[in-house]
Amino acid sequence: MENLTTYSFEEAYETSLKYFDGDELAAGVWVNKYAMKDGFGNIYEKSPENMHWRIANEIARVERKYENPLSAQEVFDLIDHFRYVIPAGSLMTGIGNKFQVASLGNCFVIGFDGNADSYGAIMKTDEEQVQLMKRRGGVGHDLTHIRPAGSPVSNSALASTGLVAFMERYSNSNREVAQDGCRGALMLSVSVKHPDCEAFIDAKMTEGKVTGANVSVKIDDEFMESAIEGKPYTQQFPVDAKNPKVRQEISAKNLWEKIVHNVWKSAEPGVLFWDTIIRESIPDCYADQGFRTVGMNPCGEIPLCPYDSCRLISLNLYSYVVNPFTKDAYFDFDKFRKHVQLAQRIMDDIVDLEMEKIELIMEKIKVDPQDEEVKQTEYHLWEKIKDKSGKGRRTGVGITAEGDMIAAMGLRYGTQEATDFSVSVHRELALNAYRSSVTMAQERGAFAIYDAGREAKNPFILRIKEADPELYADMVKYGRRNIACLTIAPMGTTSLMTQTTSGIEPVFMPVYKRRRKVNPNDTDVHVDYVDEVGDSFEEYIVYHRKFLEWMKINGYDATKQYTQEEIDELVGKSPYYKATANDVDWLMKVRMQGAIQKWVDHSISVTINLPNDVDEAQVNKLYVEAWRSGCKGCTIYRDGSRSGVMIPMSKKEKKTAEKEQLKDSNMETKFNSPREAPVVTETRPKELECDVVRFQNNKEKWVAFVGLLDGYPYEIFTGLQDDDEGIVLPKTVVKGKIIKQTNEDGSHRYDFQFENKRGYKTTVEGLSEKFNPEYWNYAKLISGVLRYRMPIAHVIKLVGSLQLKDQSINTWKNGVERALKKYVADGTQAKGQNCPVCGHESLVYQEGCLICTNCGASRCG
Structure with a gap:
């Protein structure tokens, strides 16, 4: 590898900020996501111009292999x-x-051309899914080949559990595969003709189930016609067999109403008009040569045959x-x-x-x-x-x-x-x-x-x-x-x-009612709605710069103070109005x-965004119109319909029970659950319960000790786990105590104490001296913030925003973020962060991961 110039985060960010004409959001996105980096986080590009030349040079290299390069x-x-x-x-x-x-x-579809209704095939698919996701690829695969529940099997189980159990398997694999960074999304699909179809579409209606996958149903024309006309419909397995092993007649109307209801309530399942997809598909002209379309990629824009994938380029229509x-x-x-x-x-x-x-x-x-x-x-x-x-x-x-x-x-x-x-x-x-x-x-x-x-x-x-x-x-x-x-x-x-x-x-939203709001007493910079009179347009978030371009082209002053009436009149003249x-x-x-x-020739990924108060009849009407209009798929999102879908029920129930218990016993409510902030305690108790969090960054073993007060993070020590310096911890140690000791000279030290399997106590003295002094200084800063009960999600954002020049300190920063994420209450919104897949500001925390409530994409680490 030739010697390449490296840049600090500050250098890259400032250069990119100029490139984007002062757009902080665009500059931050580019540096964090797209600037070329190595495995240690070193940055080798300082602006998108460098990136575009990198791409251009590679394309030109390939071009030289052919005529007219x-x-x-x-x-x-x-x-x-x-x-x-x-x-x-x-x-x-x-x-x-x-x-x-x-x-x-970007995404792949996997599957088998032959009979795949076996545990061997299911396990093979599971491994292939993981192998692709570890390289950040999204994966789609179809479950129509799995026999329905109750079918006889020749192993000791005697009867099949059905495909829902395997939905959970694939979902869990998606959730576990990425320990740091972004993992690919997962799309699971099934034919409406499969006898387990209703169970498939109901699987995600139970909170906490199948949280690592999006689900879609492959709808055929016969089913749509039967549902509209109120005719019966035959499900069978295998779905394309002339002499199926399982056959049942159902009410297409009832199943369709169930699909519509679930979409209205939870924005899933997605609907794929499969006959339209296959009828229009050019690759399916070569189905017998391996190009039979079997599934959809997670974002829904490319139906694919097994082991094919998509690479994407877009033309910016505005520029023409x-x-x-x-x-x-x-x-x-x-x-x-x-x-x-x-x-x-x-x-x-x-x-x-x-x-x-x-x-x-x-x-x-x-x-x-x-x-x-x-x-x-x-x-x-x-x-x-x-x-x-x-x-x-x-x-x-x-x-x-x-x-x-x-x-x-x-x-x-x-x-x-x-x-x-x-x-x-x-x-x-x-x-x-x-x-x-x-x-x-x-x-x-x-x-x-x-x-x-x-x-x-x-x-x-x-x-x-x-x-x-x-x-x-x-x-x-x-x-x-x-x-x-x-x-x-x-x-x-x-x-x-x-x-x-x-x-x-x-x-997505009325431009004139969104602006950037910065609260000097808050660590968060977020978008808020404003209706008050007298705001200047320069304060509005540049969510839509083209609106400002329209203003300038048509002679309006973007820095003028406008009354609300003037704003409404101005927007009413804009081509974006209505x-x-x-x-x-x-x-x-x-x-x-x-x-x-x-x-x-492939498909279109688009979401129909509906207000919260729309009824199920409107959802039904839109789906029927989509089918009749020749759409290959349709995703409908009713505002708020996915709230809570990704939150495990047991934890929500536990919180509710704790609140009710405290209320009924007339106890002073100091905190509502182990994940909600208690009152500030400035004087540190001598002993604190402690969680031990291990992780790996760039092949180095790290450990974090998180001191807990009433189950809530109060302080943190983290750094390299160095056996030579005396931190010898059995792998089974996940909890202990941090004890504050006073030395003879009046100084303080912090010891970590744990019990081994036999119940004997072991103490690691001088915990604060075991790590790099610079780590310790930063840890004191973060511990101070924790002590005064800043919300954990805000602490994580604060740590992530630290711009540290030394790479080892940046690795430490990543470790702190990872250690603290497990304490964010499930369902907490990640304000100001957009989903890297669908672009919506719809990320929530779940079990330390960021989950998109719009498209289901996940990010851990």
Whole structure:
């Protein structure tokens, strides 16, 4: 590895802050998530410009293998400042990063082509899921192959437990796999034809169950027709067997009402219109060659066959609007067509880069110290992924900032005029991505199994044939480089850096009623609603910078003090007026999704956000309209519907019982549970109960001693566990006492005391002297904050915000965060933090992990 310049966090943050024109949120997101780092946290890039040159140079390297190569400068000009072409997060992190051995794929689907209804297959799937998630890949897999509850088995159990038990297994595996950092999301699906379908969709209605997975039901046309018309429907197992082992007739209407009710109540299950997916799927023209679609990736934008994966790039639609927000606004279709063709070309280059990454992963597995028998499943997994990626060369070119494009064109989101314009843009996107793929087939060769005859009756291919007969003729003659090309994915935190709305969504909230509020007496910086008169627009959070651009273009002063009446009048003139998630006609949004879907060969990830007071009949109406409009899937979220879904019931019940007990006995309520803050106790008791928390950072063994007062963290000591310095703790020691002792000279020391298995007490004297003095000084600072009962979630945020130059101290900081997270009350909102998957500010703590209540993604560590 060549010698590379490293930068402190402060250097990278300040440079990035200038790059983003003072946007602190964007700068922080980039430095923390996307700047190139090694395993020790050293930063090797100080601004997105460095990152974009890293990506451009790698793309140019691949381009030189082929005819008419793009230069690094040409690639850089496309991606610079996130203006036109935006690589997805995994690409920004992984391309050209020699410090990581990780795939460039965002998500994967796994499964077996043959009979997989056995414990061996279930365990194999479980391991493959874990192996992918440890490399931060999201995973989807289908459970339709598992026999229903009560089916006879030939082992000692005598009867099958059904698929719900295995939902819990896969969910738990997801939750345990990541001990530090972000893990991939999990999507579990089942066919509505499976006899256990109702049990599947009810599994997550019990609080604390299947908390590590999203669930979706694969709905067929026959079921929808039966549900609407009130006809019976036959479930069976196997679902596609001519002579099934299990067969039962149900009321489709009743099951559909159960699905709608559960969605209304908890935002799950997701609904996949499976017949539409398969009917429209181009890869399924090659089903007998391994490309039979079996599942959906966790974010819902790409249906996949086993062992295929998605890599994503988006075009920023707002950037193609010339003279935005004026009467002279127009969309530069010529530039857009050119850039779409280049984006598709770059996506194909990224497939080559992914193949290189997979080879590196496989080489690493070869040299791992475990026995070959242990490593064979992981190695073979990547062999299968490499084979599928190479054969199909699947890509995911999409868009972002559709809502901004519509507003900049002077159109209103949700109107027929806006929908028609959006469809015309997506038609050009599809035609030019496929034109580029055909051109590459001439220069580089078609994907390995291309066969025009197999695709001749595919509905998507027939639309291309009708819209551009010349393109279709060339495709038949030369083939196509990529088996499928297009998708619309959620942008997540990337949209914060592009400073646009994400995907095809409208603005989420009314812009003029959100601002940044900083309370000098609070450690948190958060977004709050304001209705008071006289606030200047410069105080409003730049949630939507395009609104401010509209103001400037139209001659309004963003620093002027406005009355509330003036604010309302101003917003009423804006193209964003009546175009928020709460304003848009939901049926029109569904129809817009269905119309756009006809020009997207994969799928569209979009959520219909409904207010809390909407009834179940409206949810039903939206789903039926989505099916009729040609949507491949639909996710409906009613405000507040996921509150509490991820909180274990036993803990909630325990808290309630404790409160009631204290109330009934007329005791003074000093605290409500071991996880809620007691009153401040300034004088430290001589002895404190203590938890011992062990963890590993960068192959180093660390330990934290957390002193507890009334079950609540009161002080913390943490550092390297160094046996040579006298900290010899059996692995079974997880609790003890911290005892404050007074030395002869009046100074104090802290001893740790624990009982061994035989009940004998062992004391480690001078605990405060066992760790690096600098650690001890910082620990005193954090302990002081804990002593005065700052909420634990705020303490964690405070520790995380410390900007420390020495890498070992930064590792210590990570250890403190990890040690304290276990004490955050389940269900506590992580204010100011956005989900890295869906981009929503919807993260809550659960058992020390951050769980997204919107999409189910998890982050531990």
